[in-house]
Amino acid sequence: MEADNSKIKQAEQQHLDFVRGKLKIAEQKTATTIQTAKQSQQELEDHFYDDVRLKTSTYEGQMETGVSVRQQQQMLEQRQNRWQTATRDLETLQKLDQNAYFARIDLQEQGEATPEKIYIGLASFVNPDDADEYLIYDWRAPISSVYYDSGIGAMTYDAPSGPQRVNVTLKRELQIKNGQLTQVFDTDEAVGDRVLLENLSHQSDTKMKSIVTTIQKEQNAIIRDTSADLLFVQGVAGSGKTAAVLQRVAYLLYRYRGKLTPGQVILFSPNQLFNDYINQVLPELGEQNMVQMTYYQFMRRRVPRLTVETLQQRFDESLMDEPHNVTTLKNSLELFQAEGRYADSLNQTGAIFRNIRFQGKVLISKEQIAEIYRSFNANYNLRNRLEATRTELLKILKRHMGAEMKKRWVEEAVEGLSSEQIEMLHAKAGRQRTDDDQDARFLARQVVKAAFAKVHQQIKRNRFFNINQQFVNLLRALPNWVNLSEWGVSAADWQASVTATVNRFQAGKISMADVSMYLYLFDLVTGKRPDLKMRYLFVDEVQDYTPFQLAYLQWNYPRAKFTVLGDLNQAIFTRDSSQTLMDDLKQLFDPDKIRVIKLLKSYRSTAQITNFTKQLLPDGEAIEAYARQGEQPRLAVATDQQQAVQTLIQTIKTNQADHETTAVIGKTLAECRTVAQALQQQRITATLIQTENQRLAKGVVIVPAYLAKGLEFDAVVMWNGSQQNYPTVHDDKLVYTICTRAMHRLTIISIGTPSPLFNAVNPADYQLIKE
Numbered sequence: 001m002e003a004d005n006s007k008i009k010q011a012e013q014q015h016l017d018f019v020r021g022k023l024k025i026a027e028q029k030t031a032t033t034i035q036t037a038k039q040s041q042q043e044l045e046d047h048f049y050d051d052v053r054l055k056t057s058t059y060e061g062q063m064e065t066g067v068s069v070r071q072q073q074q075m076l077e078q079r080q081n082r083w084q085t086a087t088r089d090l091e092t093l094q095k096l097d098q099n100a101y102f103a104r105i106d107l108q109e110q111g112e113a114t115p116e117k118i119y120i121g122l123a124s125f126v127n128p129d130d131a132d133e134y135l136i137y138d139w140r141a142p143i144s145s146v147y148y149d150s151g152i153g154a155m156t157y158d159a160p161s162g163p164q165r166v167n168v169t170l171k172r173e174l175q176i177k178n179g180q181l182t183q184v185f186d187t188d189e190a191v192g193d194r195v196l197l198e199n200l201s202h203q204s205d206t207k208m209k210s211i212v213t214t215i216q217k218e219q220n221a222i223i224r225d226t227s228a229d230l231l232f233v234q235g236v237a238g239s240g241k242t243a244a245v246l247q248r249v250a251y252l253l254y255r256y257r258g259k260l261t262p263g264q265v266i267l268f269s270p271n272q273l274f275n276d277y278i279n280q281v282l283p284e285l286g287e288q289n290m291v292q293m294t295y296y297q298f299m300r301r302r303v304p305r306l307t308v309e310t311l312q313q314r315f316d317e318s319l320m321d322e323p324h325n326v327t328t329l330k331n332s333l334e335l336f337q338a339e340g341r342y343a344d345s346l347n348q349t350g351a352i353f354r355n356i357r358f359q360g361k362v363l364i365s366k367e368q369i370a371e372i373y374r375s376f377n378a379n380y381n382l383r384n385r386l387e388a389t390r391t392e393l394l395k396i397l398k399r400h401m402g403a404e405m406k407k408r409w410v411e412e413a414v415e416g417l418s419s420e421q422i423e424m425l426h427a428k429a430g431r432q433r434t435d436d437d438q439d440a441r442f443l444a445r446q447v448v449k450a451a452f453a454k455v456h457q458q459i460k461r462n463r464f465f466n467i468n469q470q471f472v473n474l475l476r477a478l479p480n481w482v483n484l485s486e487w488g489v490s491a492a493d494w495q496a497s498v499t500a501t502v503n504r505f506q507a508g509k510i511s512m513a514d515v516s517m518y519l520y521l522f523d524l525v526t527g528k529r530p531d532l533k534m535r536y537l538f539v540d541e542v543q544d545y546t547p548f549q550l551a552y553l554q555w556n557y558p559r560a561k562f563t564v565l566g567d568l569n570q571a572i573f574t575r576d577s578s579q580t581l582m583d584d585l586k587q588l589f590d591p592d593k594i595r596v597i598k599l600l601k602s603y604r605s606t607a608q609i610t611n612f613t614k615q616l617l618p619d620g621e622a623i624e625a626y627a628r629q630g631e632q633p634r635l636a637v638a639t640d641q642q643q644a645v646q647t648l649i650q651t652i653k654t655n656q657a658d659h660e661t662t663a664v665i666g667k668t669l670a671e672c673r674t675v676a677q678a679l680q681q682q683r684i685t686a687t688l689i690q691t692e693n694q695r696l697a698k699g700v701v702i703v704p705a706y707l708a709k710g711l712e713f714d715a716v717v718m719w720n721g722s723q724q725n726y727p728t729v730h731d732d733k734l735v736y737t738i739c740t741r742a743m744h745r746l747t748i749i750s751i752g753t754p755s756p757l758f759n760a761v762n763p764a765d766y767q768l769i770k771e
């Protein structure tokens with residue numbers, strides 16, 4: 001219903017002017033607060049020591065000075081905080097001044113005589129002249145939920161005091177640009193299609209945007225859930241899983257303000273490129289970003305001495321071999337549990353150690369360490385035993401260091417010290433120089449300490465525990481802890497995989513399947529304490545995770561509530577095992593605390609593209625297209641590479657003319673390199689994305705499929721969707737993932753016969769072009 005009624009518009013503009021007037025007052029007040037806070041902070045800094053009582057001659061005096069300094073620092077911190085908070089407030093007010101709100105709802109609470117007008121915007125704003133009057137409600141406020149969840153009429157929402165029944169009498173969408181009202185539109189739907197359609201028809205960007213003005217009802221449920229320990233969002237490609245989850249982070253930070261910080265929220269994302277893509281959404285919503293990491297980074301930083309298999313290698317390998325029973329077993333929850341039992345058994349059998357060396361010679365032998373370890377009662381748990389062993393080793397080290405002080409090399413080293421070095425050593429220790437004898441002993445101790453620093457650190461970091469050997473031992477022993485035949489794995493297959501792991505170790509490498517097992521073992525034996533700080537954990541593209549990895553994440557973050565997002569149809573790394581992921585996850589959480597939300601509507605692509613892509617899947621019927629119109633996808637069949645390149649260039653040029661940015665998506669990096677070269681020869685500018693650490697560039701990009709995960713582009717060209725490249729039904733998920741990256745335009749170029757997967761699509765739903 002177009003509220004073009006000029007009276008309505010006029011009244012709304014008047015209200016907006018009134019609100020902006022109040023915003024201006026608040027802005028001025030805040031600016032003054034900033035100014036005074038800044039000034040008094042400066043004064044405090046300038047006179048920091050004037051107010052500190054400096055008494056250093058006696059012990060009491062030093063204590064008093066310390067307390068006094070601390071007090072001054074605290075005051076300084078308080079002023080800094082006040083200043084920072086006010087600066088943030090001012091930013092918010094300025095944003096609101098430009099765009100105060102986007103919606104209005106009128107609702108009547110039970111028992112109230114008149115309806116209340118609620119304006120919803122990016123942040124709350126209270127009338128500076130009347131503290132009881134909310135001029136703007138934050139989109140995350142409980143009452144704002146009404147806007148996203150209902151049309152006109154009676155409904156119930158979750159108020160802080162419990163469920164609240166209200167009658168909605170008006171829903172109005174308001175568009176404001178630079179402080180001026182541009183459009184007013186009354187609607188009776190939850191969130192009107194009109195604004196959504198308009199938002200969706202925008203051009204893609206190298207950065208994702210927030211969706212607060214058009215959150216859909218099912219997405220709102222994801223955003224506001226606070227009860228589930230595991231929230232599993234299963235959504236088709238482009239259904240707004242990532243979008244919803246980022247708004248969810250903003251919601252949680254609002255809802256638990258003061259109790260939850262961005263550092264207690266962690267998002268595991270598919271690759272670094274994706275991190276870059278989404279990192280503007282939270283700042284746009286006035287919040288700081290959460291911790292963002294890929295699982296690979298999470299692993300790699302803990303094994304600096306080994307090279308972990310990269311995304312590309314992992315993808316290439318999964319292309320080469322069929323879903324392998326050994327890998328499936330290694331990735332399973334059963335194996336995670338078996339590993340726990342194996343680690344427990346080490347209490348009886350003992351762990352494997354390695355020699356501690358100093359200057360190339362064995363200082364404490366592994367046998368000696370094993371003896372110490374055994375000497376502690378087996379009733380100790382693993383952590384305590386290792387800790388006790390470590391303490392004992394540090395004592396032994398101290399004795400060795402004492403003995404070493406009298407050695408000739410130490411004497412020589414002391415003699416070789418320059419006078420600056422000697423001064424520095426004394427100063428560092430806060431020591432006055434005394435007579436020669438004591439000084440010499442002091443210096444000898446420093447020299448020995450420096451020489452043993454590395455050994456000391458090694459002991460502290462449990463390096464005497466031989467994790468590599470222990471890991472191989474675990475692999476060898478595993479047939480005693482799991483029934484290989486239940487997994488269709490023969491003893492010989494298993495043996496071969498152990499040998500492969502050992503060979504990789506020798507080359508300083510470790511596979512992605514092995515590295516989680518490896519770290520879990522290390523943690524169990526050394527008794528690493530889990531991270532209790534993290535309260536919310538998000539996993540995007542969960543279908544590419546293995547049950548083992550998820551169990552390990554849960555073990556690492558036992559207090560975190562999990563939100564996992566996935567689309568089983570986009571499982572490009574794990575393929576079959578992703579189907580059982582839900583069953584496995586159910587075992588990790590209390591079944592009463594699991595909530596599954598399904599999103600079936602795809603917002604990213606035009607109806608034509610969604611109707612095409614859904615037919616690529618055996619069970620794609622359930623996917624709903626969003627009613628945004630565009631042109632039909634094109635399947636262009638070229639006879640050879642040269643002709644294919646010509647078609648590609650033509651497509652890029654047409655897209656450019658229509659202001660659509662193009663992503664050329666290939667299967668592998670090697671293939672993408674070939675395309676990049678071909679384009680370069682023809683003087684077409686394009687950016688080849690080779691690693692996940694690159695930035696998304698504007699203009700034409702060429703990107704391998706596994707790096708395009710989670711991203712979207714105006715126009716996509718799938719490079720070489722031929723039978724040769726995608727010969728089997730197993731390739732459906734990969735082809736689906738590639739094609740669903742397109743928002744407005746999709747072109748598939750095939751060199752020779754196209755993949756049989758396209759036979760499943762109704763010929764009326766695409767244009768076939770034979771060159």
Ligand SMILES: Nc1ncnc2c1ncn2[C@@H]1O[C@H](COP(=O)(O)OP(=O)(O)OP(=O)(O)O)[C@@H](O)[C@H]1O
Pocket residue numbers: 196199200209211214215216219235236237238239240241242243244567603604709710711712740
């Ligand atoms: N409620 C909404 N309002 C406006 N835009 C939306 C909404 N929901 C989703 N979108 C847009 O649809 C596109 C796809 O969303 P998103 O990337 O979150 O989907 P996804 O489910 O994570 O997709 P995929 O699994 O394919 O990576 C984005 O451009 C997003 O901004």
